[in-house]
Amino acid sequence: MNALRSFVLVASIATGIVATPALAHKASDSYLTIETSESRLSGRWDIALRDADLALDLDADGDGAITWGELRRRERDLAAWALSRLAVRSGGEPCTLGVQRLATDTHSDGAYAVLELDGACPAASTTLNVDYRLLFELDPQHRGLVRVVSPSSETSAVFSTDARTATIATTGSMLAQFMTYLREGVLHIWGGFDHVLFLVSLLLPAVLVRRRIAAREAWAPVDTFGAAFVDVAKIVTAFTLAHSITLTLAALDLVVLPSRFVESAIALSVVLAALNNLFPVVRHGRWVAAFAFGLVHGFGFAGALADLGLPTGSLALSLAAFNLGVEAGQLAIVAVFLPAAFALRSTLAYRRYALGAGSIAIVAIASVWFAERAFDIALS
Amino acid sequence: MRLSFSLAGAVLLGWAIAIAPAAAAPAIPVSDDVVLERLPESRDASIGTLKKMRVLLHAAPQDLRVATSYARRAIDAARTTGDPRFLGQAQAALAPWWTVADAPPPALLLRATIKQSLHDFDGAIADLDRLIALAPSDAQARITRATVLGVVGRIDDARRDCDRLESAVSALVSAACRGSADGSTSRAAEAERRLANALSSNAPSPPAIRVWALTIAGEIAARRGDAALAEARFRDALALDSSDAYLAGAYADLLIDQGRDADAVRLLEPRTRHDALLLRLVIAEARLADLRERLAIDRAELAARFDATRRRGDGVHRREEARYALAVENDPARAAGLARANFDVQKEPADLRILVDAALAARDERALEVARRWIARSGVNDIRIAAAMERRP
Numbered sequence: 072m073n074a075l076r077s078f079v080l081v082a083s084i085a086t087g088i089v090a091t092p093a094l095a096h097k098a099s100d101s102y103l104t105i106e107t108s109e110s111r112l113s114g115r116w117d118i119a120l121r122d123a124d125l126a127l128d129l130d131a132d133g134d135g136a137i138t139w140g141e142l143r144r145r146e147r148d149l150a151a152w153a154l155s156r157l158a159v160r161s162g163g164e165p166c167t168l169g170v171q172r173l174a175t176d177t178h179s180d181g182a183y184a185v186l187e188l189d190g191a192c193p194a195a196s197t198t199l200n201v202d203y204r205l206l207f208e209l210d211p212q213h214r215g216l217v218r219v220v221s222p223s224s225e226t227s228a229v230f231s232t233d234a235r236t237a238t239i240a241t242t243g244s245m246l247a248q249f250m251t252y253l254r255e256g257v258l259h260i261w262g263g264f265d266h267v268l269f270l271v272s273l274l275l276p277a278v279l280v281r282r283r284i285a286a287r288e289a290w291a292p293v294d295t296f297g298a299a300f301v302d303v304a305k306i307v308t309a310f311t312l313a314h315s316i317t318l319t320l321a322a323l324d325l326v327v328l329p330s331r332f333v334e335s336a337i338a339l340s341v342v343l344a345a346l347n348n349l350f351p352v353v354r355h356g357r358w359v360a361a362f363a364f365g366l367v368h369g370f371g372f373a374g375a376l377a378d379l380g381l382p383t384g385s386l387a388l389s390l391a392a393f394n395l396g397v398e399a400g401q402l403a404i405v406a407v408f409l410p411a412a413f414a415l416r417s418t419l420a421y422r423r424y425a426l427g428a429g430s431i432a433i434v435a436i437a438s439v440w441f442a443e444r445a446f447d448i449a450l451s
Numbered sequence: 452m453r454l455s456f457s458l459a460g461a462v463l464l465g466w467a468i469a470i471a472p473a474a475a476a477p478a479i480p481v482s483d484d485v486v487l488e489r490l491p492e493s494r495d496a497s498i499g500t501l502k503k504m505r506v507l508l509h510a511a512p513q514d515l516r517v518a519t520s521y522a523r524r525a526i527d528a529a530r531t532t533g534d535p536r537f538l539g540q541a542q543a544a545l546a547p548w549w550t551v552a553d554a555p556p557p558a559l560l561l562r563a564t565i566k567q568s569l570h571d572f573d574g575a576i577a578d579l580d581r582l583i584a585l586a587p588s589d590a591q592a593r594i595t596r597a598t599v600l601g602v603v604g605r606i607d608d609a610r611r612d613c614d615r616l617e618s619a620v621s622a623l624v625s626a627a628c629r630g631s632a633d634g635s636t637s638r639a640a641e642a643e644r645r646l647a648n649a650l651s652s653n654a655p656s657p658p659a660i661r662v663w664a665l666t667i668a669g670e671i672a673a674r675r676g677d678a679a680l681a682e683a684r685f686r687d688a689l690a691l692d693s694s695d696a697y698l699a700g701a702y703a704d705l706l707i708d709q710g711r712d713a714d715a716v717r718l719l720e721p722r723t724r725h726d727a728l729l730l731r732l733v734i735a736e737a738r739l740a741d742l743r744e745r746l747a748i749d750r751a752e753l754a755a756r757f758d759a760t761r762r763r764g765d766g767v768h769r770r771e772e773a774r775y776a777l778a779v780e781n782d783p784a785r786a787a788g789l790a791r792a793n794f795d796v797q798k799e800p801a802d803l804r805i806l807v808d809a810a811l812a813a814r815d816e817r818a819l820e821v822a823r824r825w826i827a828r829s830g831v832n833d834i835r836i837a838a839a840m841e842r843r844p
Contacts, residue, residue, distance in 0.1 A: 098535040135493025140483025174477035182488040185477035212539030
């Protein structure tokens with residue numbers, strides 16, 4: 072449907088057509104329904120015969136009509152063509168999909184082939200990742216209208232040539248989904264050495280204070296656990312607050328930064344935090360540094376979350392769960408670190424090796440990361 | 452690690468909106484001979500040619516001449532059949548040049564044509580600006596740009612393009628261009644006079660140009676309240692090309708405005724393949740007491756088509772949906788919202804009219820203010836709009 076003037080026909084002035092049709096019917100769509108239960112997949116995929124003909128030339132006798140016989144004889148080609156343009160993954164692992172039966176149906180713009188699907192995933196998961204590429208090279212206006220149905224939920228997505236992938240939550244159980252993202256958050260901070268080293272760099276001096284001893288400034292152990300605890304609490308709170316803000320902003324696409332910049336800045340933050348232990352510049356306000364650099368780390372968390380995919384329908388819940396997972400993982404590190412550091416704070420080994428050599432090592436490692444990430448070179 | 456989410460990736464619609472195809476059960480036909488689908492080439496031989504050209508295109512996808520002649524023919528097929536699939540295929544043929552800023556002129560012109568028919572008016576204008584900078588005397592580019600500029604309401608710019616055309620094209624094309632730009636403004640009378648002169652001269656002109664010019668002349672006459680002249684123009688045009696869906700729509704609107712709903716139904720019945728014409732059929736049927744059953748069927752079909760388009764995420768139906776909401780569903784608030792969203796994008800006379808009608812019905816002061824500001828700037832020659840504004844409580 073279209074305005075007359077909004078469809079100026081291209082033709083030479085000589086043949087002179089400058090008129091405009093109202094368009095009939097919609098453009099090309101396919102309708103894909105995927106039902107998931109445990110690790111089983113089933114479903115149906117309705118593909119317009121007009122569209123299938125465009126790719127496969129179904130009209131064997133060239134009479135301008137597609138018969139059931141012509142379609143049926145090409146079932147294998149049709150299935151191979153369609154399935155090669157659809158990938159479904161469950162929890163990151165690819166699922167298999169096959170065509171059980173070929174049938175037909177009608178939609179508002181004509182006849183459709185119906186591929187009845189059957190498949191399996193290696194493991195059940197709370198999210199399904201769908202990668203859809205049907206027809207885009209033949210008709211960029213094509214859309215894939217996909218519906219994912221699980222025993223407890225139903226989610227829809229529209230795929231286009233600019234949007235070929237989507238992660239869709241398949242579990243309606245809020246708790247299960249919450250736990251998934253919580254676990255991912257924990258695993259991310261534990262697995263992300265840059266975040267851990269940044270935190271450790273900030274925490275190492277928390278059980279020490281700078282004191283003037285014999286006219287020289289040097290590290291000395293804090294007197295009470297309370298003093299160390301307050302210092303750590305300030306740092307962790309500032310870091311948490313900062314990265315929660317940027318994680319949310321980035322996850323909601325309100326602020327988008329290039330990942331190379333983010334990753335480089337994270338590496339740099341680790342270098343600076345560790346250097347500060349060797350040549351103290353920031354002494355009492357380490358929480359300020361934790362906040363400032365925490366903003367950068369939040370973008371890094373968002374990148375990890377992006378790779379994981381945020382399901383619709385429960386966006387806020389998943390985001391919150393992931394963030395809480397990050398905090399929980401971080402607190403676990405603190406819970407192990409702080410008592411041990413406090414116990415060792417008076418030893419020379421702590422000051423010399425843990426703080427001194429440890430920080431030097433961290434500076435070295437993080438400098439390599441920085442060089443790799445900022446200049447896109449492989450050093451390690 | 453790119454910071455793009457599934458959200459930014461695909462447009463996810465959430466839990467509530469079911470994308471399910473109508474829950475019909477798939478069927479296995481009883482015999483191999485059952486015809487499932489008649490392809491468009493069975494109705495139109497030139498589409499068979501298009502299909503054959505696809506072989507050439509696949510063999511040489513980077514060949515500009517092959518690609519542009521394929522795209523041109525596909526756009527033509529979209530026009531004659533009203534089927535938007537052909538636009539997508541035209542776009543696919545132009546893929547190597549689709550995102551290239553300095554694409555060769557023939558590709559730019561086709562790209563702009565496709566973009567504007569997909570309602571990407573800004574994209575179309577940008578391409579045409581580039582093209583006209585390269586080839587200032589390209590008449591086709593200027594007509595196309597004048598048309599798109601008119602659609603988005605840049606009437607002064609559209610008129611300037613028409614002026615630049617004058618020496619390069621026939622008097623009829625030039626008058627139609629002006630009529631298209633000025634036809635709903637305070638300069639409509641002058642535009643109509645020029646069109647009338649050009650139409651009555653004996654200079655030969657291709658039928659398609661004449662149909663275009665007659666349609667514009669008919670619409671201007673209708674806006675001025677001269678229903679008899681408008682009908683004569685539309686009938687002359689239909690005699691030249693009865694398949695022009697826009698023309699049929701304009702004529703149907705005239706009939707509906709005059710309360711000649713049965714005549715409108717007769718005109719539209721054989722043309723319901725076009726969504727915009729099915730809409731007018733439903734509007735006319737809704738005003739005829741003896742067509743209740745037919746109305747129910749056609750209304751369901753129209754709703755299904757709107758629904759199918761909406762599920763794609765297309766916003767190209769807003770004007771029609773606004774009319775539907777106002778005239779059939781009796782939901783002025785929704786109509787006003789749609790009409791305003793539509794008017795943000797396109798500002799043809801029909802867009803202004805539905806905006807005014809819906810805003811008045813819904814007593815939507817903000818929408819009305821949008822219309823009032825527009826009228827203050829461009830003027831209006833539409834007595835129906837003027838009367839509606841008069842009646843305003």
